[in-house]
Amino acid sequence: MTDISRRKALITGGALGALGALVAAAPAQAKALVGWNWSPTRSIAGSGAGVDPAWVWDKQADPLLASLLDSGAVPKINELLWNWERNDQPLPAGLPASLRDFMNTARQLPAWADRDKLELAAEFNKARGIYLNLCNGLGGGMLATAIPKEARSVYHSAGGADMEDRVAKTSLFGFAVGSLNAYRPDGTCVVECVKTRLVHAAVRHLLPQSPDWQDGARENIPISQEDMLVTWHTLPTYAMRKMREWDVPITDDEAEAHLHVWQVTGYLLGINEEYIPATWEAAYDQSDQILARNMGPTEEGVKLTDILLGQLAEQTSPGSVSRPLVNSMARYLIGDQYADWNGIKREPLWDRVIPRAWPTLVKFREGVITAPFVPEAAWVIDEAVRQYILFYLTKGQETKIVIPTMNRPK
Ligand code: HEM
Structure with missing residues (x-):
């Protein structure tokens, strides 16, 4: 063959x-x-x-999106779905029946979804928003660019040509997961997950047609279930490990609830239930098995990192969030190996300051120490992080997730 x-x-x-x-x-x-010995x-x-x-990819969504793209139906579908925004909103009229049936099934919460846990997770998100946004946005973003398969997919797909819009769309998703009403009827998380599932299925059909993607790809089809899990672990698993490292107080119920909101989110994104970890212990083990082996340097990852950190430094508050501070924060969050793979510059001043100042700031935030014990430089970091979160949260209001119909233009 x-x-x-x-x-x-x-x-x-x-x-x-x-x-x-x-x-x-x-x-x-x-x-x-x-290469897989994590037990279902x-x-x-x-x-x-x-x-x-x-x-394994997405048995239901992939053939459906392939046929919709091939028949030229997607632009009209995007138009129809533009104002489909709320979890409880009926699908718009006029969608192809196959897509409507798929989406009506895909939008159902799993039988094991627990409303109380989802509510507690939303409260936890509110209380710990600063850490979660920093870890999921800057940390998760920088880990993603050090995942060759993901960096190459993002770079060579349509969105790779407009990273500002891509960041905005990802923020929209992050905002939906972190909202108080994420999974309530008036929330938007189900909608963003189902739309993202459609986007990923479209990418599985489109990217294999890109000669540039094919050139460096070891896989025939992008975004496998393993790839989905890898990215999933760069979000809740990574954030939970970081918060533990920083001694952020987290009750057992909160930890369980946070895992739960991501279990439900993973399910709605199309991750098969047999791969979604039931406990944190199972999540850590799975992460340890698959994360490191999927990380590495790529030309695309370096370019994306530079664009992302440049944008962040420029668009938050010039002067307050300077590029050296952004570089250093990114390095601190993901560690030297991944930072070096991403081509993040070393910053003599901030690289020394942040590893000491950030844990002190966390202690202050958690009421363990009082302001006089916080070094002056830490307030600059505090302000920068606040600016970043504001940027991250408002970015998503400018756009909507749409199904791509092409790869990155030449
Ligand atoms: C699109 C989230 C896993 C590659 C998106 C979008 C979101 C998202 C919100 C829509 C934004 C946009 O269209 O720009 C996630 C989450 C994941 C995940 C939460 C796992 C938990 C992956 C993986 C890959 C990937 C593993 C590749 C290996 C892409 C690509 C796009 C996309 C190429 C489309 C960009 C375009 O339209 O050009 N993802 N993703 N994603 N994702 Fe993912």
């Missing part, structure tokens, strides 16, 4: 079909399938086939 026809077989065959096609076509590659008994489903998620 030639490379192109194998790619085609993978794309048209759906997840398990794709697995079969690959194994039949190239027995040597079947060896690569052994540790998942929210409690059981499962245990198939390596690197070879």
